[in-house]
Amino acid sequence: MRYAIISDIHSNLEALGAFLEKTEELGVEKTVCLGDIVGYNANPNECIEIIRERKMECVMGNHDSRASGLEEPTDFNHMAAEAVLWTRDKLTEKNREFLKGLPRSIDVDKKFLAVHGWVNSTDMYIFGARDAQTNFELMRAHSERNLCFFGHTHVSMTYIEADSSVGFTVDSPVKVEKGRNYLINPGGLGQPRDRDPRAAFAVYDTRALEVEFYRVEYDIQTTAEKILAAGLSPRLAERLKLGW
16 A cells, blocks of 8 residues: 655645645555644645545644634744634635544554654644654554654654664655654645755555655745735745745
């Protein structure tokens, strides 16, 4: 089975469309989304509807929970809070209810875990080896899986636990081996934050037991123009061009 793993679409319809075109070339059989379908950009309903129509498995992100009204964006910075409240106002009732119903984690086909932030928290970030070590412990407590995909940081990264020590790599592909545990972030599809503006995602081939990172060009200018036309912060448009 070839799974595409995406995260942090953030209402970026152009990035999502470019990704879908690329997956046809790659022979992807199923797509799993790690949350934050909405926020920051200007096409929340359209992105949700693609997820729904294609029946993609998806977990809830922190922007999804705030935009749906489950929680308030009191801990968001001003720019993020403004965008999520704009999104809340634009969502159709059907799409709002869809976001509210998303799970916080998924055991995908009994092959790997899918979460947004930490294994037990939508909002917390995995920002280094210490955070990864805690999440490896949470993985052991919550499941029998040795592989977990997470998002939230918008940066492609692999943490590997072997012989009680944790290392990390940004190399691709990553071989998933027995006796080791893996936390893998596919990067940000709709708002990358690693100085590469191309949309990021990963493909997990369960036959080859291999995860490969991909980048794809998309029409950033159109996405940026939509942000400005919606009255959202110009900084949101500018950061897409910078990959930050």
